[in-house]
Amino acid sequence: MGWNSWDSYGTTVTEAEVLANARFMATHMAHAGWDTLVVDIQWYEPAARAGGYVPGAALCLDADGVQAPAPGRFPSALDGRGFTSLAEQVHELGLRFGLHLMRGIPRQAVAADLPVPGTLYRTSQIAVVTDTCPWNTDNYGLDLTHPGALAWLDLQIDRIVGWGVDFLKVDDMLAPYHADAVEALASAVARASARHGREVVISLSPGTHLSLAHLEHLREHADMWRVSDDLWDRWDDVADQLGRMARWAPHQRPGAWADADMLPLGRIGVRAERGEQRDSLLTPAERRTLLTLWCLARSPLFVGGDLPTSDAATIADLTHPGLLEIHRHSTGGAELFREGDLVAWGADGVGASAGIRWVALFSTADAPARVAIPASALGLDVAGTALLDIWDGQTIALDPPSPASGRSALLDLEVPAHGVRLLKYTPAEHTPSDLTHSDRSIAQSTIGRTS
Template sequence: MGAAPTPPMGWNSFDCYGSSVTEAEVIAEATAMAPLRAHGWDHVIVDYQWYDPEPNPLGWQHAPRFAMDAHGRLQPAENRFPSAAGGRGFAPLAARVHALGLKFGFHILRGIPRAAVALGCRLPNADATLEQIADPAATCAWNIDMVGARPDHPAAQAWYDAIVGQYAAWGCDYLKLDDASHPFHAAEVALVRRAIDGCGRAITLSLSPGPAPLDRVAELRALADCWRISADYWDTWDELKRQFDLCAQWAPHTGDGRWADADMLPLGHLAIRNPEHGLGERDTRLSRDEQVALMTLWVIARSPLMMGGSFVHLDPWTRALLSNDEALAPLAHGRDQREIARDGSRRVWRSAAVEGGAWLALFNLSDTPTRFSDVSADAKVRD
């Protein structure tokens, strides 16, 4: 079934901190989230460019500034993650998170650091330079940090074995592999999959960005535990309405340890240092009804739940939303989830309960009240 028998739940640093989160902030967020572990919230994910000593808000920087070891493997920037000093990497921070009863993970970009190639770094476990296995044409369309690895080169697997082996030694539980699924770099993702399978540690592999290709779902399920089904989702009702169609398309293909990811939850307090769309620090723009609709869709569709808002600044209403065990139950205990009816702005979802019975979710995507009695007349709806 893989490393994620149920959809992962937790916190990701991107929506709050962009590329600039610090160790102190990660510890504070993890500590604030820990009391919700009983409700399933147990992952802490450091998003991108943790290796940049001087990140700008969105992180589009040149690779020569990044922290690396002698073999070109990226390391946490010590001015932001002081416990990484002395070559300890993320191991001390992971230990702090694990001590709270939580799991620890982080973001990487597919490929090899461009700066490591330019410096002539050599693999620690194979007789090859990074330049020999690099594919300068296989670059990311929106970030210049990395170049691709040539999957057909005999030493390409050694590169991914070297970095994933280090991540396993640090105590990584969750790896968010970006620039992997749109477009889908299946051959290179397969190298990461083999490295994880051989590293001796259970690590959940999550692919970004979206939308992942629906016509290659068999490959996605074979290679990854989670994959994004949309571009970045932010806190607007119009964007949320688009997620309904995507979740319906992917619902038949999620389950049994493989999860279609509708993206992070932009709830609570956001954008502390993430100027995405130029909006700045704010509380979510979604109304309370819209937030309930978002959570209900993600849960009944069995998407991973990664909170984008700050747990440190969590307000009582959002805390109650995130800790409603009855409403969260279909996430871990549902099966055969699907949209069973749509009529204009109305959507009806059903998820069978493992213990018997089923959950129904009724959604009104319009701005006016509506009735559902004619849609599910044979269903007994308790509340």
């Protein structure tokens, strides 16, 4: 659970902006489990601009060709300190610090034909100049059969982890699927983690057309991986994830998470990478659909909006205790059925939430829809004592069964346009104290509240 600079700042985020988001998270969101700050792509590009990459841009590299923070944007990086100071400041807030990397080696380092430290090789010998990313011109691929390439990758990852990095988002890995790069990265991170005594999360992207055929390989070499291209504040993007996560959710397990991508929520256009300066274009109902699906599917949660300037309602939804209970304490999240515009999901509680069941009714319709569904189709035991709407805090009563007609108990309610009804079922043997005050009421803004 964290924040990523991409949606709101693209390639242009500064040290001051990272720290402003870190302080907001520590004050208003850490109590709910939000704990990671990620600086996304081109932190080493001094002339970065909003709205796209500069082809062939001159990058900030150190003497070995490893990326270095652009000092005009990250002043604490002067004198070769890298991100050491920024990472320390984030850690002092009780949070974790993450960075984005591109697969491969900077083209600029290859053109300079630099020596690879500790070897007899040079950078021109270890690059594959025909192996390029289709949407970014920073790097060439590495020839990972060459010992000099592995030495340079070790050097790069060791230097970055040595700054105090806890999370690495590595791009251009999955579309197409670069199995050799995935394996080499995992090995380099393992060695750097051991040397520096740090646990480093590996996140791979983008997941365009990612196949379940790679599942076991991903589980072995990464902590999380994207399953889609970039997701933006468009309803169609959110609706498409209903199908993708139906495929991936049954395979979620600790330490190996399918990632439905960032949450384009709050103030996502400061120096907007896509579109104009704006708050998220998703409606409140669409926002809650997105959050409900991500939590039932147990996707990582990384919000893309600028936190200090995001609206209070978004922050309240992001820290809603009833929602996040699902993210932390559920298992078996899966699609139950799909009929027309209606998609039903369910999950069961584990640990502190054992015995609880959650069901969600999603509607992709453009207008509110009335639905009546047999409780048995949702895996509900009608002998239960409570059915609570997580988002509005209201108690929902099942229509009783009709033995004469053979009809079972029904769940009869209205689902908002592009919205969701998220219900928590508590069996009869649970005491009323199991339904906390936070479950029963709409989460209030956490602004001004400390952890």
